[in-house]
Amino acid sequence: MLVGIAITNLAEELRRPLRVSDYDKVGEIALQLFLAMSLMSMDLSPLAGAFSTIFVVLCVQIVVIALFAVFVIFRIMGRDYDAAVIIGGSCGLGLGARPRR
Numbered sequence: 001m002l003v004g005i006a007i008t009n010l011a012e013e014l015r016r017p018l019r020v021s022d023y024d025k026v027g028e029i030a031l032q033l034f035l036a037m038s039l040m041s042m043d044l045s046p047l048a049g050a051f052s053t054i055f056v057v058l059c060v061q062i063v064v065i066a067l068f069a070v071f072v073i074f075r076i077m078g079r080d081y082d083a084a085v086i087i088g089g090s091c092g093l094g095l096g097a098r099p100r101r
Contacts, residue, residue, distance in 0.1 A: 065091055 004023075011018045069087040077083035 008018065069091050073087045073090055074083050077086050
């Protein structure tokens, strides 16, 4: 990280433009490698014992966000097509989805 800061500051001082797309590609590849290595080395057997609890929590979360979307958000937004589109987006965020570019 410090090397990246140094390179950026040095490029600004020398008035040389940095191609950010190249750095983004390298960062994306590094992230994918990190995730692949960490997930492949993870022991999933302790998670198997908690599967039933995780499943129950997921089902409860789905029911709660669906009820909230239908009875609160849909009514507040006007009960039309736009409101249905809005609750579709809020359900994705309410269930823990992360937006991606």
